Ligand SMILES: CCCCCCC/C=C/C(=O)SCCNC(=O)CCNC(=O)[C@H](O)C(C)(C)COP(=O)(O)OP(=O)(O)OC[C@H]1O[C@@H](n2cnc3c(N)ncnc32)[C@H](O)[C@@H]1OP(=O)(O)O
């Protein structure tokens with residue numbers, strides 16, 4: 001299937017150094033792998049050093065690309081500055097940042113402690129603006145036209161119950177994306193975002209879609225395109241947005257969700273109507289138009 005294939009031409013990210021937060025697992029790992037295949041130097045960072053080390057060595061081997069890892073909690077500014085320093089030391093400069101790290105779990109909001117809310121909001125929102133600010137200062141000072149890609153969610157726009165800290169934080173990230181895209185446009189710095197629908201990862205599934213729910217709510221029934229996303233599909237879009245191919249795009253958020261978010265459409269309940277029922281409904285409507293019964 002074409003959607004499992006890389007989209008950009010070979011070497012499309014050559015001479016670019018890209019930091020991917022949360023690059024040791026899940027979607028971050030898949031994006032890092034594709035950036036490496038396109039010739040970028042990649043720096044992955046997150047809290048768990050053992051996972052970073054394993055991923056870096058696996059990707060080095062499978063892609064032949066240049067990758068380093070630096071442990072970092074994105075809530076700690078000195079650790080973020082250390083990642084940037086190590087990246088510059090290894091590769092000369094940094095050109096791109098993917099803010100992909102996140103914390104999230106489903107829970108009725110009234111069951112959450114204050115600390116639980118802070119934990120998610122701090123990783124997602126604070127972590128993203130700390131990293132963006134640190135790199136923005138570096139880019140402006142060094143006259144580098146950097147590119148930021150923020151991984152948000154579709155509910156950053158719609159809101160969602162049961163993941164309220166994540167929804168609040170992702171909405172903040174989205175607003176930061178648009179606000180800074182305007183402010184830093186004059187420095188040639190671009191910021192864009194992807195709002196993914198469901199893409200199977202262990203991190204997300206363990207915390208958001210545990211077995212008990214999976215048995216009850218199949219995604220196939222909720223997503224118009226009747227499947228979850230393939231990691232390569234997201235990696236293709238990410239590579240385009242972080243690259244110069246999207247040089248005229250900034251402040252944009254692209255939804256990649258098989259149409260899931262459209263379920264809010266007011267008439268979507270009509271999905272249940274059969275062909276025979278449509279025949280009868282069509283006749284009723286036409287009869288009303290011809291002067292039959294209609295409300296006063
Ligand atoms: C499946 C469909 C997908 C649709 C789209 C969904 C959009 C996706 C968004 C995503 O972000 S997916 C990414 C998910 N990946 C992760 O979350 C990875 C990292 N996560 C973590 O490390 C943990 O889950 C964490 C809780 C976020 C942070 O772990 P940490 O070790 O730093 O914190 P803790 O000390 O364990 O907990 C802090 C605080 O939170 C309370 N808490 C933790 N889990 C729960 C829970 N399930 N329910 C209620 N409360 C919870 C915990 O008790 C602590 O509070 P206090 O008890 O100390 O007050």
Ligand SMILES: NC(=O)C1=CN([C@@H]2O[C@H](COP(=O)(O)OP(=O)(O)OC[C@H]3O[C@@H](n4cnc5c(N)ncnc54)[C@H](OP(=O)(O)O)[C@@H]3O)[C@@H](O)[C@H]2O)C=CC1
Nearest residue numbers: 022025026027046047048073074101102198199201203204
């Ligand atoms: N999978 C999906 O269906 C969807 C995912 N998304 C978004 O995609 C992104 C990736 O999620 P996904 O791959 O599914 O899940 P993962 O759990 O695999 O990725 C989350 C990453 O964040 C890192 N992380 C967590 N806390 C911190 C921290 N304090 N500092 C640094 N890094 C941290 C984790 O590493 P470590 O534990 O080592 O710190 C982990 O690598 C997230 O932004 C998520 O919100 C959005 C919509 C749907």
